[in-house]
Amino acid sequence: MSSEETSSDGSTRSPAGVVRLRDVALRAGCSVATASRVLNGNNKVGKAERERVLAAATQLGYVPNSSARALRSQSTRLVGAIIPTLDHAIYAKMVDGLQEQLSALGMSLIINTSEYDLEREKTQARILVGRGVESIVLVGTEHDPDTTRYLRDAGVRQIYTYTCVVDGGDAAVGFDNSAAGRMIANYLRDLNHERIAMIAGVTKGNDRARLRRDGFLEGLEASGLSAQDVFVIEAPYKIENGIHAMQSLMQTYPRPTAVFCGSDILAAGAVKYCNSHGIRIPGDVSIVGFDDLEIAELVDPSLTTVHVPAKQMGEHAARMLSKTPSEKSGHDVHELQTRLIVRESTGPAPA
Amino acid sequence: MSSEETSSDGSTRSPAGVVRLRDVALRAGCSVATASRVLNGNNKVGKAERERVLAAATQLGYVPNSSARALRSQSTRLVGAIIPTLDHAIYAKMVDGLQEQLSALGMSLIINTSEYDLEREKTQARILVGRGVESIVLVGTEHDPDTTRYLRDAGVRQIYTYTCVVDGGDAAVGFDNSAAGRMIANYLRDLNHERIAMIAGVTKGNDRARLRRDGFLEGLEASGLSAQDVFVIEAPYKIENGIHAMQSLMQTYPRPTAVFCGSDILAAGAVKYCNSHGIRIPGDVSIVGFDDLEIAELVDPSLTTVHVPAKQMGEHAARMLSKTPSEKSGHDVHELQTRLIVRESTGPAPA
């Protein structure tokens, strides 16, 4: 049995009605090679021939088979991204920007989620390599050494995001988490807070959370406060965790007068706890978030937080990817600026 | 020049360090055909041979080249999704669930965004077909006829989400937007509200927004209220739009005592407006949202809203995709249940 059918107009088509390059060439009266050249913008083709090919392609609605193209040319224009989860606006925004730019640059994006698990990340990386991605966008600098090595061996470019540290990767676009932490430390100290606590994200396998915390503690030390006295609770980025962590903190003695949260999500939970327990913000306690998500403006009082340009980060990563690595000599780091957004949730330490 | 290198152990590898099936076969001491059979679960292979192949594959870290596999087998195990934007939790959650299940089922996901533009959606669909996706997940039932026809001609399955209406598609997983609208109408009427308004999403090109509105108006009519008297404002799902729309509504006379918002985002804006203008919720006005996002619980007062099982929707879509269409006779619709979540933002109409 033949896998082809001969339709009434004499052309030969695949069963699914998919138009192949051969069909275009047939209609244009040239060889597939010529048709291929035209469709790939190769200049060395006669004007008349070129026009006929273009016309045929349009009329037939030709769409190149990217599997074949990829197999042959070793170029897929495919990029992969492995992020912790899409169910967190800070990552969804980044991916949104990444996708948008990539699409404009003629590349496609395959996404996978790791659920903050470096093991899972490794598995997903292998899958993406199998899919033929030429680059891979990862979150943060900390990864399983196997992952990094594997990707390097496979010739896949690694772009780290939300960080400025390239380490084993090829490029990074993000911001200085440690400096952001220090900035908050200074801000709270300038408001005369002395009893300060932090609700951090889980630092295991998460360098962003760790650097934020460390930078914060460093900043406090530098201002004459002992980091020993700073109570730090770690919790996954969920509202309930913010609530419970704040509850724990409010039961310590002496109570902190300021709490820095590693994410607006945690901060929103903290605010919720205070509101429902008669703890005034910022009268009794000041709360600082991180990320500047929509919720920062919606909670009452609105959150003082650190703005993270997530979408721009994704867009910039896409642009980095569109450049061939050779254009860039060695490691390529692009630092974006975070900035403190002062709203209603912070104030001077109570007298 | 050869494109291969002979490494010290005598095996032949591609320059990029990628392991091919040939390498596995070589190490296992069999032909590529046998290796292929083993790796594809073909039964007709001797036990000893099978074990050796499996071992070799593991040791070498073999990952099949999916371009080659796709080209040969005409099966890519690739699915595409076109959603309005990732910068809206309701879609990000769905994609999160979709991706997770797809990954577990050995399929990969390419995402594209349309920004609520049906023209853009058409373009993205062509790109995805070129990428070889076997199915495509779309949001809603309303699409450019060209898109629908094109996908059908290309043999690509269309799964619609957030809706129960298949129309030109092959399957749908979602909920009854119209029924949800009616449910809210009944709920507000039971609370004795008579002056009722709505802040809807943009209905052009968005059947979900339109059905929600129409169902709501139908429900009000059925309860004896004239839809003529119901003021409806349309606005994109942005907080500021919720603020401005609420401002407009509060300047009408007589003021509505209840406002149904087509999204929690709009509702959150509405709440924010009221809070900053001394309008009591629900004392002066009741507000109902839609989606049940995290913000619904964070705003003060917390939002009465309609719960939409976005993540489950994505998960279910993935499962539908894993079944071959032939297993399902014709159109396949899966309806998920929405439910009313009553919180603090609603109460009886003021006397």
Next chain:
DNA sequence: CTGTTAGCGCATTCAC
């Protein structure tokens, strides 16, 4: 400028 030729890596038919 254009056509002919030769694979990319893999699954699969056909012999054995």
Next chain:
DNA sequence: GTGAATGCGCTAACAG
């Protein structure tokens, strides 16, 4: 059961 041979659709080298 197993291996050799074939070609999926396309691009790139090589002739002409």
